[in-house]
Amino acid sequence: MHILVVGAGGVGSAVAAIAARRPFFDRLTIADHEVARAERAVATLDDDRFQAAQVDASSADDVAALIARTGATHVLNAVDPRFVMPIFTACARADVTYLDMAMSLSRPHPERPHELTGVKLGDEQFAVADEWEAAGRLALVGMGIEPGLADVFARHAEDDLFSEISEAGVRDGANLTVAGYDFAPSFSIWTTIEECLNPPVIYEEGRGWFTTPPFSEPEVFDFPEGIGPVECVNVEHEEVLLIPRWTGARRVTFKYGLGKEFIEVLTVLHKLGLDSTEPVTVKGASVSPRDVVAACLPDPATLGDRMTGKTCAGLWVRGLGKDGRPRSTYLYHVVDNAWSMAEYGHQAVVWQTAINPVVALELLATRVWSGAGVLGPEAFPATPFLDLLTAYGSPWGVKELDPSA
Amino acid sequence: MHILVVGAGGVGSAVAAIAARRPFFDRLTIADHEVARAERAVATLDDDRFQAAQVDASSADDVAALIARTGATHVLNAVDPRFVMPIFTACARADVTYLDMAMSLSRPHPERPHELTGVKLGDEQFAVADEWEAAGRLALVGMGIEPGLADVFARHAEDDLFSEISEAGVRDGANLTVAGYDFAPSFSIWTTIEECLNPPVIYEEGRGWFTTPPFSEPEVFDFPEGIGPVECVNVEHEEVLLIPRWTGARRVTFKYGLGKEFIEVLTVLHKLGLDSTEPVTVKGASVSPRDVVAACLPDPATLGDRMTGKTCAGLWVRGLGKDGRPRSTYLYHVVDNAWSMAEYGHQAVVWQTAINPVVALELLATRVWSGAGVLGPEAFPATPFLDLLTAYGSPWGVKELDPSA
Numbered sequence: 001m002h003i004l005v006v007g008a009g010g011v012g013s014a015v016a017a018i019a020a021r022r023p024f025f026d027r028l029t030i031a032d033h034e035v036a037r038a039e040r041a042v043a044t045l046d047d048d049r050f051q052a053a054q055v056d057a058s059s060a061d062d063v064a065a066l067i068a069r070t071g072a073t074h075v076l077n078a079v080d081p082r083f084v085m086p087i088f089t090a091c092a093r094a095d096v097t098y099l100d101m102a103m104s105l106s107r108p109h110p111e112r113p114h115e116l117t118g119v120k121l122g123d124e125q126f127a128v129a130d131e132w133e134a135a136g137r138l139a140l141v142g143m144g145i146e147p148g149l150a151d152v153f154a155r156h157a158e159d160d161l162f163s164e165i166s167e168a169g170v171r172d173g174a175n176l177t178v179a180g181y182d183f184a185p186s187f188s189i190w191t192t193i194e195e196c197l198n199p200p201v202i203y204e205e206g207r208g209w210f211t212t213p214p215f216s217e218p219e220v221f222d223f224p225e226g227i228g229p230v231e232c233v234n235v236e237h238e239e240v241l242l243i244p245r246w247t248g249a250r251r252v253t254f255k256y257g258l259g260k261e262f263i264e265v266l267t268v269l270h271k272l273g274l275d276s277t278e279p280v281t282v283k284g285a286s287v288s289p290r291d292v293v294a295a296c297l298p299d300p301a302t303l304g305d306r307m308t309g310k311t312c313a314g315l316w317v318r319g320l321g322k323d324g325r326p327r328s329t330y331l332y333h334v335v336d337n338a339w340s341m342a343e344y345g346h347q348a349v350v351w352q353t354a355i356n357p358v359v360a361l362e363l364l365a366t367r368v369w370s371g372a373g374v375l376g377p378e379a380f381p382a383t384p385f386l387d388l389l390t391a392y393g394s395p396w397g398v399k400e401l402d403p404s405a
Numbered sequence: 406m407h408i409l410v411v412g413a414g415g416v417g418s419a420v421a422a423i424a425a426r427r428p429f430f431d432r433l434t435i436a437d438h439e440v441a442r443a444e445r446a447v448a449t450l451d452d453d454r455f456q457a458a459q460v461d462a463s464s465a466d467d468v469a470a471l472i473a474r475t476g477a478t479h480v481l482n483a484v485d486p487r488f489v490m491p492i493f494t495a496c497a498r499a500d501v502t503y504l505d506m507a508m509s510l511s512r513p514h515p516e517r518p519h520e521l522t523g524v525k526l527g528d529e530q531f532a533v534a535d536e537w538e539a540a541g542r543l544a545l546v547g548m549g550i551e552p553g554l555a556d557v558f559a560r561h562a563e564d565d566l567f568s569e570i571s572e573a574g575v576r577d578g579a580n581l582t583v584a585g586y587d588f589a590p591s592f593s594i595w596t597t598i599e600e601c602l603n604p605p606v607i608y609e610e611g612r613g614w615f616t617t618p619p620f621s622e623p624e625v626f627d628f629p630e631g632i633g634p635v636e637c638v639n640v641e642h643e644e645v646l647l648i649p650r651w652t653g654a655r656r657v658t659f660k661y662g663l664g665k666e667f668i669e670v671l672t673v674l675h676k677l678g679l680d681s682t683e684p685v686t687v688k689g690a691s692v693s694p695r696d697v698v699a700a701c702l703p704d705p706a707t708l709g710d711r712m713t714g715k716t717c718a719g720l721w722v723r724g725l726g727k728d729g730r731p732r733s734t735y736l737y738h739v740v741d742n743a744w745s746m747a748e749y750g751h752q753a754v755v756w757q758t759a760i761n762p763v764v765a766l767e768l769l770a771t772r773v774w775s776g777a778g779v780l781g782p783e784a785f786p787a788t789p790f791l792d793l794l795t796a797y798g799s800p801w802g803v804k805e806l807d808p809s810a
Contacts, residue, residue, distance in 0.1 A: 183676045268673040271588040273701040280700040285690035292697045295685040296678040 001025040001365045004072035006057050006087055007079035008032035010301035011101065011144075013041040014346040014354035015078060018392070020045045022358065024365040029070045031055035044345075057083040063090035072096060074364065076357050080191055081105050085124055088139065092128070095137060097364065099357050101144030103238050106198060113199050114213040120201065121238050125374050133373035140360060142376050145333070146172055146254075146313045147238035148356040149377075149389070149396070153315035153331040154239075156382035158247045161329060165319040168249040170239045171330070173223040173230035173257025176309035176337060176348065183265065184303055186311070186349045189294050193275045196258065196266050200234035203244045203252040211236075214270075215263050219255060223312045224399050225334045230257035239315075242376035249317075269293060304347030307337045311348045318403065326403035333389075333396045343393075359388050406430040406770045409477035411462050411492055412484035413437035415706035416506065416549075418446040419751040419759035420483060423797070425450045427763065429770040434475045436460035449750075462488040468495035477501060479769065481762050485596055486510050490529055493544065497533070500542060502769065504762050506549030508643050511603060518604050519618040525606065526643050530779050538778035545765060547781050550738070551577055551659075551718045552643035553761040554782075554794070554801070558720035558736040559648045561787035566734060570724040573654040575644045576735070578628040578635035578662025579716035581742060581753065583708050588670065591712065591754045594699050598680045601663065601671050605639035608649045608657040616641075619675075620668050624660060628717045629804050630739045635662035644720075647781035654722075674698060709752030712742045716753045723808065731808035738794075738801045748798075764793050 001024065005012050008030050016030050031053040032038040038052035053070065056062040057079045063086060067075065077087045077100040084104045091098035103122035110118065125141060132139055142148060150170045158165060178184035185192060199211035215233040222229045237254035244252055258266070269275045274293055279286040314332025321327035337348035344351055360377070363369035369380045377385070386396060406429065410417050413435050421435050436458040437443040443457035458475065461467040462484045468491060472480065482492045482505040489509045496503035508527035515523065530546060537544055547553060555575045563570060583589035590597060604616035620638040627634045642659035649657055663671070674680045679698055684691040719737025726732035742753035749756055765782070768774035774785045782790075791801060 264669060265673050265677065268670050272670065272698065274679065274698065276701070280697065282692045282696045282700045285692050287687045287690050287692050287697065289697055289701055291687045292685065292692065292694055293677065293679065295687045296681070296694055 001074055001361070002027040002029070002070065002072045003361060004067060004070060004075045005030045006055060006063065006075065006077050006083075008038040008041045008052075009078065010346070010350035011354050012078035014344065014351050015076065015358055016041050016045060016050060017344050017346060018351075018355050018358045019361075020047050020050070022362060024362045025049070027051070029053050029072060031066060033057065058086055060086040060089040060093065063087050064093045067091070067094040067096055074099065074361060076361070077101070080188070081194075088125055091139070092132065092137070095135065097137065098139040099143050099360065100141055101148060101353060101357060103141050103147070103241070106236060108199055109211070114211055117201060117209050117211055120209060121236065121241050129374035136372045138371055139374045140364075140377070141374055142238045142242050143357050143360050144353045145356055146170055147242055147376070149333055150239050150313060150315045151242050151377035152382045152385050154243045154247050154249065154317075155378040155380070156386060157315065157317040157329070157331065158249070159382060161321065162317060162319045162327060163322050163324060165247065165249040165317055167251040167253065167318045168243055168247070169253040169255060169316045170237065170314070171221045171223075171232055171255055171257070171316050172313045173221060173227060173232060174309060174311040174349070175227045175230075176307055176311060178303050179306045179308070181298060181306075183261075184298050184300070185262075186300050186303065186307065186347065188300060189297055190290060193266065193269065193290060193293075195237065196235055196256070197270055197275055198236040200236050200254070201240050202234065203240050205250040209241070215267070217255070221255070221257065221316070223257070224330070224332060224397060225310060225312065227310055227312055227334070231260055231263070232257045233263060243378055246376060246378040301347070301350065304337065304341050304345070307347055310334050310336045311352060313352065316401075328401040328403040328405070330399045330401060331396065332399065333394070335394070355389070355392060355394055359385060359392060362388060406479055406766070407432040407434070407475065407477045408766060409472060409475060409480045410435045411460060411468065411480065411482050411488075413443040413446045413457075414483065415751070415755035416759050417483035419749065419756050420481065420763055421446050421450060421455060422749050422751060423756075423760050423763045424766075425452050425455070427767060429767045430454070432456070434458050434477060436471060438462065463491055465491040465494040465498065468492050469498045472496070472499040472501055479504065479766060481766070482506070485593065486599075493530055496544070497537065497542070500540065502542065503544040504548050504765065505546055506553060506758060506762060508546050508552070508646070511641060513604055514616070519616055522606060522614050522616055525614060526641065526646050534779035541777045543776055544779045545769075545782070546779055547643040547647050548762050548765050549758040550761055551575055552647055552781070553758075554738055555644050555718060555720045556647050556782035557787045557790050559644075559652050559654065559722075560783040560785070561791060562720065562722040562734070562736065563652045563654070564787060566726065567722060567724045567732060568727050568729060570652065570654040570722055572656040572658065572723045573648055573652070574658040574660060574721045575642065575719070576626045576628075576637055576660055576662070576721050577718045578626060578632060578637060579714060579754070580632045580635075581712055581714040581716060584711045584713070586703060586711075589703050589705070589708055590667070591705050591708065591716070591752065593705060594702055595695060598671065598674065598695060598698075600642065601640055601661070602675055602680055603641040605641050605659070606645050607639065608645050610655040614646070620672070622660070626660070626662065626721070628662070629735070629737060629802060630715060630717065632715055632717055632739070636665050636668070637662045638668060648783055651781060651783040706752070706755060709742065709746050709750070712752055715739050715741045716757060718757065721806075733806040733808040733810070735804040735806060736801065737804065738799070740799070760794070760797060760799055764790060764797060767793060
């Protein structure tokens with residue numbers, strides 16, 4: 001197996017650091033627009049299976065040429081979702097396996113954005129699923145932490161824990177703080193604005209997919225391992241598009257524990273038009289307001305040393321257990337920033353995203369997982385994934401909740 | 406009397422439109438950095454007492470040269486407070502009367518900004534008050550609506566209504582809405598950020614002037630004439646510096662009815678550093694975040710046609726009446742945007758600011774008001790001002806409140 005990781009940012013660098021401890025692959029090329037970033041990621045590892053390269057992720061031609069030149073067999077997309085389609089297309093052309101951690105972008109319904117879906121997350125990829133399947137080629141999409149591990153939990157719930165799932169709701173929350181800043185997001189503000197200000201999507205059996213206004217259905221969820229209660233709201237996310245394709249869950253939601261403060265910040269940015277990517281002119285200079293917001297905030301990848309706390313991703317499943325009695329279970333994965341910084345030198349949110357595609361690549365290398373088409377993580381058996389995650393030193397947890405609450 | 410108005414923005418243009426209906430002056434020159442704006446203000450009036458000119462308000466030399474060239478006897482500063490000192494200095498040099506509607510800027514205390522004053526509003530002007538008085542020359546400072554009419558109300562309260570004032574609190578609120586915008590401030594966002602994010606100043610007998618954190622002492626004030634309750638908070642404003650110099654009020658405050666939404670917006674802008682005037686670099690361009698915020702919002706001077714509602718400025722006075730019994734009185738002035746647009750073609754907030762210096766200039770022209778030095782509106786008799794304001798067609802009001810509440 002020769003892995004090509006496209007993107008040497010926070011997640012791409014952490015993927016390299018995690019993979020370096022595993023023997024399952026022969027070679028890993030990490031490529032970035034800025035080759036020095038890729039070289040830095042390789043230099044820290046002292047492992048001659050790794051090499052750096054330059055790539056323009058916005059060009060399918062450039063990505064396909066790099067695949068051909070390196071002989072890569074598996075491509076992991078670790079850049080932001082604007083670049084899904086060129087990388088995905090390059091993999092089809094080069095006939096290699098494709099993995100990503102976020103899917104092709106959505107576009108709101110032009111007239112009724114807060115009721116109906118327009119172009120959904122992943123639609124562009126699923127549109128060519130038949131071609132991938134016919135070619136016997138695999139695209140494993142949404143294979144980070146969320147989407148990713150949350151989808152594996154859905155498979156595990158259906159196969160091993162529940163006879164009937166009334167709702168599968170992803171719940172994601174953290175108690176991370178960053179010393180020395182009034183406000184310092186732990187993840188890309190550009191991406192956070194994109195996902196939080198798009199209309200959230202919900203799935204219901206019979207009704208299909210539909211949308212709501214941003215920040216709908218606020219709910220306080222009590223996260224485990226000392227994180228405690230955090231206000232969560234509906235956010236557009238891939239799991240809601242993936243889980244209904246391969247499980248019988250009758251309702252699927254995604255709620256993100258943004259907390260009151262972050263919701264207030266995003267609401268104000270939107271109200272003032274500061275979330276916009278359309279340039280405005282200021283004293284002769286043309287700038288995108290969203291880029292100005294990002295420029296005013298610290299780069300989250302550099303904040304690991306100042307961060308304290310834990311981040312949690314998980315799936316809250318409600319329905320009937322295998323015994324036919326009501327059951328409510330939260331399946332989760334927690335990373336403590338102090339641990340990920342000490343062990344890997346990568347902050348918790350980035351590290352938690354990065355470990356999952358490495359586990360998946362190992363399952364593909366060992367042929368425990370195999371398939372063809374455009375498939376989500378819930379299309380594969382869950383137990384081998386969950387066992388291997390634990391074997392990597394990062395166990396997951398189960399919390400039984402009161403099914404009558 | 407030859408009036409020179411420096412600044413042909415919203416307020417300067419409204420000053421010209423109001424003055425055009427009055428016979429008390431011989432000539433009015435309106436000057437702007439952008440001469441076309443001044444020419445537009447003159448063109449709408451069809452009155453040969455008016456002329457347009459070009460001026461650089463940041464240069465005392467340029468302003469003084471324009472005074473000499475035009476033979477102006479009275480200069481009204483209608484640009485933003487960054488330009489107070491060059492215009493004020495030019496008037497001293499040219500030996501003419503100076504008026505403004507905002508005073509020289511403050512600087513927070515370097516170590517304890519939320520407890521102690523640093524450089525206060527108007528300090529630079531009061532520092533040379535003796536020179537102005539010795540020269541027999543008048544600077545009438547803070548002569549808009551607030552500061553301005555609110556200070557006239559303080560004089561009226563002390564002379565005619567109260568034997569003892571325990572607190573004179575300016576309260577300013579509105580129910581203006583702007584159709585077609587999620588968020589559209591009715592006044593310059595640059596200036597609003599400046600005054601609202603500076604530490605608010607309070608005066609107390611015995612303690613003198615001191616400061617608090619922004620948005621302190623929130624209070625819901627019930628505004629008259631259908632505006633209703635609005636959340637008000639402490640804001641740095643000139644009245645607090647002026648009223649104690651010429652009245653015996655034992656406590657002086659300024660609370661602005663920003664409302665919860667505006668306070669939230671300003672808090673978020675500050676938290677993210679988007680209020681800053683220090684440039685950031687975005688894709689090679691250097692821009693001030695505060696300028697980007699302003700560029701994302703509509704120009705308030707252009708919103709009159711889309712605005713609905715009323716704006717109110719007033720002074721809430723508490724203490725003992727002339728009869729020695731507890732008294733609580735709100736003295737106020739309300740402008741309905743529908744009226745000011747129909748009557749003058751200027752939106753309510755801008756028009757309400759502009760009428761007061763015109764009334765003051767008429768009182769100076771007729772020698773009802775006279776004086777020398779750097780004086781606030783409360784240094785002059787209030788009744789002639791209030792009567793003339795009513796004669797201009799814009800009456801003020803009095804509302805008695807429960808003194809035990």
